[in-house]
Amino acid sequence: MKIRVLGAGYAGVRAALDLARRFRGRRDVRISLINQDGYHQLVTELHRPAAGSVTGRALAIPLRDIFAGTGVELIRGTVTDIRWTAHQFVLDRERVFRYDRLVVALGSEPEYFSIPGMAEHSLTIRSLNSAGVIRRHIASMFREAAGLPSVRDRRPYLTVVVAGGGFTGVEFAGELADRVRGLARRTGAPAREVRIITVEAAPDILPGFDDPLVEAAVDTLVRKGVSLMMGVPIAAVERGAVVLQDGRGSRPGPSSGRGECGQTGWWNGASPRGPGGGRWSTSICSPWTARMYTLSATRRWRSIPGQDSRWLPPRSMRSARAGLRHITSGPPRPDGRCGPTREQVSVSWPP
Numbered sequence: 001m002k003i004r005v006l007g008a009g010y011a012g013v014r015a016a017l018d019l020a021r022r023f024r025g026r027r028d029v030r031i032s033l034i035n036q037d038g039y040h041q042l043v044t045e046l047h048r049p050a051a052g053s054v055t056g057r058a059l060a061i062p063l064r065d066i067f068a069g070t071g072v073e074l075i076r077g078t079v080t081d082i083r084w085t086a087h088q089f090v091l092d093r094e095r096v097f098r099y100d101r102l103v104v105a106l107g108s109e110p111e112y113f114s115i116p117g118m119a120e121h122s123l124t125i126r127s128l129n130s131a132g133v134i135r136r137h138i139a140s141m142f143r144e145a146a147g148l149p150s151v152r153d154r155r156p157y158l159t160v161v162v163a164g165g166g167f168t169g170v171e172f173a174g175e176l177a178d179r180v181r182g183l184a185r186r187t188g189a190p191a192r193e194v195r196i197i198t199v200e201a202a203p204d205i206l207p208g209f210d211d212p213l214v215e216a217a218v219d220t221l222v223r224k225g226v227s228l229m230m231g232v233p234i235a236a237v238e239r240g241a242v243v244l245q246d247g248r249g250s251r252p253g254p255s256s257g258r259g260e261c262g263q264t265g266w267w268n269g270a271s272p273r274g275p276g277g278g279r280w281s282t283s284i285c286s287p288w289t290a291r292m293y294t295l296s297a298t299r300r301w302r303s304i305p306g307q308d309s310r311w312l313p314p315r316s317m318r319s320a321r322a323g324l325r326h327i328t329s330g331p332p333r334p335d336g337r338c339g340p341t342r343e344q345v346s347v348s349w350p351p
């Protein structure tokens, strides 16, 4: 039996390791892990290279190190198609592979909530590459600002708008605030003119978190100099400007209700990713075929009372464990359906 795992993020790595352990010594079972890069990236730390606190390399763990001695076959390539009925997938538009069981753990894509201009004019934090783009872009804006004569001219270049006060946006805003002085020193930009503005449509940042955690996060961000605009939906993003629904802007203009900024980042929400750009089901089991398992971490992250929230494992890993139970629990049901989605949240951690 060929079990192929697509994607070497938290979910895919967890699934492949658990499968290798489960089928150790079974010559009739071959497990492969397919990923576009030769490394696993520590996505939960990406706000740090994006702000310039660490190099991207520090967050890339070679897959060959993780899977040494496990018997898992590593295949590098970009999944460009999945042919459900033929039980095949395609890498890089040309290499065709067969599977008996397929685990789809390709991660997610940013959810822009249909806000006009957001996709075109913002940078998202999704991978080591995108984190590098953000870091370089902010540094280049600071360098531009350093050469300009007046506060007014410099302002757009030194304004960073973080769209969304969810977990990632909050982490990034805080991390960047810590880096401002160093970055300003290196680029010659005046640190006191730098503005980091977090805009959140909900009344509070960190929706879904417990009140004391939210209050602590607000205090910390404010102390670091981050401006918080809460309960303010973004209506649109234009090149260099964020338009807010209440007519205000990240820097209110004289009449336009628009704020100028050198950088908008969008870090709020995600949709499961699959080849072809489609929105995929967040359930463990695909409705199309019981041979395919979709592992996804797009359910809302929540804190568990009594646990240090920083150390909660990504949901995707728990989802991987639940998916594994389906894969190893025998042949597909005749109706082509798998077990209930709620297993995703009932898997305990640590096991």
Ligand SMILES: Cc1cc2nc3c(=O)[nH]c(=O)nc-3n(C[C@H](O)[C@H](O)[C@H](O)COP(=O)(O)OP(=O)(O)OC[C@H]3O[C@@H](n4cnc5c(N)ncnc54)[C@H](O)[C@@H]3O)c2cc1C
Pocket: 006, 007, 008, 009, 010, 011, 012, 034, 035, 036, 037, 040, 041, 043, 044, 045, 046, 047, 077, 078, 079, 080, 105, 106, 107, 108, 125, 126, 167, 168, 171, 273, 275, 295, 296, 297, 298, 301, 310, 312, 313, 314, 315, 316
């Ligand atoms: C800055 C930041 C901080 C976060 N902090 C936390 C946290 O503290 N706790 C928490 O629970 N969650 C956190 N999250 C969310 C968490 O990182 C995600 O939920 C998690 O990464 C999802 O894991 P995944 O395996 O489903 O997908 P990913 O980690 O996105 O992995 C997908 C993998 O598939 C590969 N891939 C994608 N497309 C293709 C293709 N076509 N062909 C081949 N390979 C492909 C990618 O390269 C990647 O290796 C954070 C996210 C960010 C961005």
